[in-house]
Amino acid sequence: METKLADFIRDTADGREADAILRKCVHCGFCTATCPTYQLLGDELDGPRGRIYQIKRVLEGVPATPSVREHLDRCLTCRACETTCPSGVQYSRLLDIGRAEVVKQVPRSAAQQATRRALQFSLSNPAVFGTLLALGRTLRNILPSRIAAKIPARAEAGAWPRGKKHDRRMLALAGCVQPALTPATNAATARVLDALGIELFEAPSAGCCGALAFHLDDEAGARQAARRNIDAWWPHIENDVEAIVMTASGCGVQVKDYGHLLRDDAAYAVKAERIAALCRDISEVVAAEYESLLPRLQRQARERVAFHSPCTLQHGQKIRGLIESSLEAAGYTLTKVRDPHLCCGSAGTYSVLQPALSTQLRDNKLAALTENEPAVIVTANVGCQTHLAGGSAVPVKHWIELLDAAL
């Protein structure tokens, strides 16, 4: 696509990146067919090709409008369009650049900004979020049903392996909401890795990966979160930790992008690249240990499982098939799931900021997941897990819990 970027952006790093991305797009529209918001709304402006066109116009100097901002805000950043695109257009990078410029030109109202800052503060701070969740559970019976449905019951973590030390060590990210919402995930991961002769531990001073801040218009906050995590992890990296394990694919896609996020930070750029290179989704770690894992699995016939692959796993990290293989090796029967490329509507804080679209996508996803009568639904990201569980009669778990049960 031919471009003529305006003076305000043409010679900046963002301008050069946006220009290169826009030039790759041949406007074919293949991506539109797999876009969840286009499927729901049927408006070209709510599909990737239309959004690319709107961003192009703004970067070429046509003033942004509240309508453009709304069309960009409705995007889930699911990146299904990137998977479909035959030209390799990095849509999500373009969206980040375009959305930042549009919000600069058409600022959000004070109330919208306050909502975003409140979400960022409460969700990215584990102590605050844990307190709010405990309060919500206590008051569940008097809360509106719409809000009560979003509060999951208390879950038991199960024991972390104690006393056993292994030469092989890996770091885990505790995350921000995961310790309170789904504490079983990292405990089950620690037990699985322990069985494989790997010690898993968390660095207490690490925190939110920064994805929340990044997607709530606070890129500086996202960079600060990345620097804090790098500082927390670096002494362990120097002490021969093999990998930094992510059990939430939403965090994984963010940490794998630390090199790009901090590319202009002289003090952190090299460290950020190294951290990103050491970051592994737990499915990648398990797959690399297959030879040692397979003899340990008690491979009797197990329950029927429907797997929902989060967008941050299949489109963001391009990890496909690993979890399915691990579960089948452990004796689980995977049920067929229609439209596996489509987002469940969780998408970070999307379920709060775009509740109608998010609920419609969740209901569609649950219908597809339960069509072939699974006993359990599994996924690989805390956001998808709690979002789906909020509307599901079938239990929803992290897939590693099932592998843990098979060992």
Ligand code: SF4
């Ligand atoms: S982003 Fe890719 S698939 Fe979509 S219109 Fe452009 S070239 Fe075609």
Ligand code: SF4
């Ligand atoms: S990221 Fe997802 S919602 Fe956004 S344009 Fe692409 S396919 Fe559509």
